[in-house]
Amino acid sequence: MPNKGDTGKSYHLKCTGDALRTAEAHSEQSDLTLFGGCFCPFVQRVWVALEYFGIDYHVHEVDPYKKPSELLEVSPKGLVPALKFNGLEKPRSLNESVVILEYLEEYVSQSSRRKKGSLLPPISDPYARALVRLQADHVNRNLVPAFYRYLQAQDTEKQIEGGKEFVSAIEGLVKLFERAAAETDTDVGLWKEDGKLSLADAMAGPWLFRATNVLPHYRGFMMPEGAKFRAYIDRLVNYPAFRRTCSTEGLYLESYERYAYNRPNTSQVANAINSGRGLP
Missing domain, CATH: 3.40.30.10 (Glutaredoxin)
Structure with missing residues (x-):
């Protein structure tokens, strides 16, 4: 550690x-x-x-x-x-x-309230909307629980296993991003260089952001290589709406210490991970 x-x-x-x-x-x-x-x-x-x-x-x-x-x-x-x-x-x-x-x-979605677009492609492109929802589903089913299993693991073997699982979840998300880019023309999604924030970006972003500070500090984690992925992370964490919700690094390191050492009753999420249940 x-x-x-x-x-x-x-x-x-x-x-x-x-x-x-x-x-x-x-x-x-x-x-x-x-x-x-x-x-x-x-x-x-x-x-x-x-x-x-x-x-x-x-x-x-x-x-x-x-x-x-x-x-x-x-x-x-x-x-x-x-x-x-x-x-x-x-x-x-x-x-x-x-x-x-x-x-x-x-x-x-009501026109009188629309200011900055949508987190989904237009309703006229239901297939593109479905692909973004698949990305979001992958985040909830795979990326989020993998993050906590990795961070809460205490012995070296479990930490290595957790790191591999988390990387696999990231790679799975990237494949879904690439699929949407290949099969649709939507500009919703920061995977594209000139893309707009998507539902999947908003849902995955907080954990990918913590993978740049909490996980390196407590688990020596390194983000997957690849210029395209690194550029995506840079666009995501520096996207104005996202950046405005980020605190300084010290807040996350101190607040997540309880997870990194798997203290008893850290949270309902931590307890669910420890017991093998789904997240609350």
Whole structure:
């Protein structure tokens, strides 16, 4: 293990860097409140989409492990992200990152709300839309759980196995990107040099970003070689809507120490990985 051992660092409760500036810009009350935790990649998915679409919202950072009552009111499991719709006669809220992403996509599909395009190809190209959804499905089924299995593995053999699984998941995603590029003419997706942010980019980005800081620090991980893949990662992490939701490296290294040493009851996600269950 490349670092010096478990130092007992705790997770952060307030974002830093670009993410802090974005949160401060959205500190005023709004019709829409995003409940989030600064280190959570599931939250970052939704935050990226909100920034991309240019939707007005208020950021409310909570401690997801303490599960305050205000969070439980909008997310029964106490998980982030969650959206709360304010100022309505009847209370409304949504939880689960994928559900929220799909809602935001449909919400902005109304022409009066469309500002910066879509995370999916146009509805006139259902095949291209389906291929992007296949990419997103691969992220949830393979990339995300592989990331946690790798990071939480404690013995060397399991870490080597986990690293191979994570690389395989990345390679599988690249194959799906290449398939879409070969079979469609869509400009949705940052795999193309002049592409626009896609649903799959927003869903995979938080974990690929953490693979550039958390995984190298705790597992000595190196991203797969290849100029095209490296260029994709560079476009992704520097995409304005994505970059605005990123904190400084130290926040991630300290917040993920608990995962890297697989401390007991680190999170519901960590517990699911340890028990072999699907992610919550």
